[in-house]
Amino acid sequence: DTGVSQDPRHKITKRGQNVTFRCDPISEHNRLYWYRQTLGQGPEFLTYFQNEAQLEKSRLLSDRFSAERPKGSFSTLEIQRTEQGDSAMYLCASSPSRTSGSSNEQFFGPGTRLTVL
Amino acid sequence: LAKTTQPISMDSYEGQEVNITCSHNNIATNDYITWYQQFPSQGPRFIIQGYKTKVTNEVASLFIPADRKSSTLSLPRVSLSDTAVYYCLVGGPKGDTGRRALTFGSGTRLQVQP
Numbered sequence: 001d002t003g004v005s006q007d008p009r010h011k012i013t014k015r016g017q018n019v020t021f022r023c024d025p026i027s028e029h030n031r032l033y034w035y036r037q038t039l040g041q042g043p044e045f046l047t048y049f050q051n052e053a054q055l056e057k058s059r060l061l062s063d064r065f066s067a068e069r070p071k072g073s074f075s076t077l078e079i080q081r082t083e084q085g086d087s088a089m090y091l092c093a094s095s096p097s098r099t100s101g102s103s104n105e106q107f108f109g110p111g112t113r114l115t116v117l
Numbered sequence: 118l119a120k121t122t123q124p125i126s127m128d129s130y131e132g133q134e135v136n137i138t139c140s141h142n143n144i145a146t147n148d149y150i151t152w153y154q155q156f157p158s159q160g161p162r163f164i165i166q167g168y169k170t171k172v173t174n175e176v177a178s179l180f181i182p183a184d185r186k187s188s189t190l191s192l193p194r195v196s197l198s199d200t201a202v203y204y205c206l207v208g209g210p211k212g213d214t215g216r217r218a219l220t221f222g223s224g225t226r227l228q229v230q231p
Contacts (some may be wrong), residue, residue: 006162011195042204042221043161056218092129093219104150105217108160 006092007075012036012115013082020078021112025094032075033106034067035091043091049075050097082116089113121205126226131214134199135192137225142186150181150188151203155224165190192227200229 002098005024013019025032028050035043046065048056051072061067069075081084088114093106122140129135143151149168153161165172167179167188178191192199202224 035219040223042202042224043219045218045220048218058218093160105163105166110158110164111160113158 004034004107006090006109006112008112009110010113010115012117016081016085016100017051018078018080019082019114020059020076021090021092021114023092023109025074025092026107028096029094029098029107030072030096031097032069033093033107034075034077035042035093037089037091039110046077046090063097079114082114084116087114087116121206121222123203123222123225126217126228128228128230129195130230132194135195135199135227137190137192137203137227138187139190139214140187140205141205143154144207147213148207150179150185151206151219152177152179152190153206153219153221154206155202160185161221164203195227195229197198197229197231200227202226 004026007022011019025046032049034046036046037043044060045051046061047054047067052069064080067077077090079116089111091096091108091111095106123137123180129139129219149166152164154164155161165174165179169180169181169185180189191201204221204224206219206221208220209211
């Protein structure tokens with residue numbers, strides 16, 4: 001396992017379409033996070049899973065956004081009826097349950113860049 | 118969550134030491150200070166974390182004064198490949214309690230020139 005992977009790396013869609021992104025965390029990491037990043041800004045937290053339980057959601061996660069982690073392994077993030085304002089980089093990160101030294105160390109994937117036309 | 122303030126950008130030359138200072142005046146007692154690095158089109162990467170005084174690893178040092186209201190990331194002898202955005206974050210207590218998600222600011226864009 002070489003790290004967190006995300007698929008696709010790039011997605012171009014038309015406004016109003018639905019899109020789904022996938023994240024595969026590092027094996028045995030039971031914590032998984034989704035972030036969104038727009039140009040020139042730092043990543044913004046969207047939602048957090050511990051195993052299959054979604055424990056926290058940001059106000060940024062509108063009703064059009066839904067995330068799942070059905071078996072506590074990979075996760076999907078779906079955006080329904082996409083809008084131009086949804087254009088951003090969507091980052092996934094994972095971390096182990098217990099971190100011996102670094103409580104804030106999260107391992108990020110390369111991201112999925114979404115462009116909504 | 119404690120808010121951080123750091124310079125928008127910095128310039129340096131290869132071989133120089135770079136110090137990036139972050140202010141976090143309302144840091145909580147159990148907050149840690151963490152720095153991440155991000156290259157274009159990649160996710161952030163953990164650099165270093167500390168609670169007080171000084172922490173050093175193979176890539177950087179982190180200096181934290183006694184009042185913990187600021188911290189300084191020190192990159193020794195930077196190279197062109199250190200050109201990136203550097204984020205200072207506070208929060209995330211150890212253990213299984215507390216908010217786990219990270220709160221990023223806008224970061225500091227470091228440009229290293231030859």
